[in-house]
Amino acid sequence: MHNSRNRLLNQIRAIEFTTLELNLFLNSHPGDQQALRDYNNGVRQLKALKNEYERQYGPLINFGFGYSRSPWQWINEPWPWERESNRGCN
Amino acid sequence: MWLYEKKLQYPVNIKKPNYKLAAAILNQFGGPDGELAASLRYLSQRPSMPIPEAKAMLNDIGTEELAHFEMIQAMVHQLMKDAPIEEIAADGATAVYYTDHGRASWISTGTGVPFTGAYIQSKGDPIADIYEDMAAEQKARATYEYLINLADDPDVIDPLRWLREREVVHFQRFGEIMNKLYEWKDSKKIF
Numbered sequence: 001m002h003n004s005r006n007r008l009l010n011q012i013r014a015i016e017f018t019t020l021e022l023n024l025f026l027n028s029h030p031g032d033q034q035a036l037r038d039y040n041n042g043v044r045q046l047k048a049l050k051n052e053y054e055r056q057y058g059p060l061i062n063f064g065f066g067y068s069r070s071p072w073q074w075i076n077e078p079w080p081w082e083r084e085s086n087r088g089c090n
Numbered sequence: 091m092w093l094y095e096k097k098l099q100y101p102v103n104i105k106k107p108n109y110k111l112a113a114a115i116l117n118q119f120g121g122p123d124g125e126l127a128a129s130l131r132y133l134s135q136r137p138s139m140p141i142p143e144a145k146a147m148l149n150d151i152g153t154e155e156l157a158h159f160e161m162i163q164a165m166v167h168q169l170m171k172d173a174p175i176e177e178i179a180a181d182g183a184t185a186v187y188y189t190d191h192g193r194a195s196w197i198s199t200g201t202g203v204p205f206t207g208a209y210i211q212s213k214g215d216p217i218a219d220i221y222e223d224m225a226a227e228q229k230a231r232a233t234y235e236y237l238i239n240l241a242d243d244p245d246v247i248d249p250l251r252w253l254r255e256r257e258v259v260h261f262q263r264f265g266e267i268m269n270k271l272y273e274w275k276d277s278k279k280i281f
């Protein structure tokens with residue numbers, strides 16, 4: 001279970017890293033068409049991956065940004081700073 | 091407002107405890123060139139920025155630094171968690187930190203000097219502020235290089251290297267903002 005969860009988390013990390021990088025780049029190059037296309041592409045991929053993650057493991061972001069099954073999944077361990085949450089990720 | 095995403099930006103998975111190394115890394119948590127100082131510096135400076143690119147950049151890099159603050163906390167936590175007490179007791183400096191904070195991550199240097207707002211500045215002058223931010227990124231990069239020199243565990247070195255890379259990118263982005271600020275300044279002189 002940990003393995004498939006962490007594999008999915010790693011895919012999310014990889015895409016989110018590129019969208020974050022493109023976001024910072026676009027902040028200083030707001031007219032760059034290629035970067036903008038890549039950014040919007042990443043958004044689409046990231047949405048699909050996050051939906052998949054939340055369907056299986058509960059919300060990645062709380063405060064109304066992700067569905068939860070019962071009982072309330074937000075309190076599920078492990079939390080990111082715990083080693084178990086990062087096992088098999090690198 | 092801010093949202094919390096329940097994952098680390100880059101994974102931290104340290105198998106071998108090392109309290110002394112944790113204390114050194116704690117400097118990037120609450121020390122002078124650490125991630126908290128970086129985040130609060132950029133977020134505090136946002137309202138002084140005269141151009142949209144600068145506002146967005148300070149907002150977003152200030153936010154990313156909080157994700158790095160969390161990665162550093164994960165490193166400190168995992169290195170301290172199962173460290174044998176004999177190892178902590180054997181070193182004078184780490185024993186003092188242990189006496190005050192146990193295995194907790196407190197916003198301080200590894201020797202327990204508390205975090206202070208005096209580490210950072212908001213001058214209200216956009217060019218002075220962005221120069222400070224570029225210097226801060228270089229100081230953080232140098233700190234990561236010193237920490238990499240101190241570390242001998244690949245599980246520790248890997249995320250430190252990744253964090254060092256981020257400082258290089260942030261420096262580059264702030265440099266681009268600096269050029270835009272000079273353009274803004276020149277355009278104002280015409281009137």
Ligand SMILES: [Fe+2]
Pocket residue numbers: 128155227230256257260
């Ligand atoms: Fe940075």
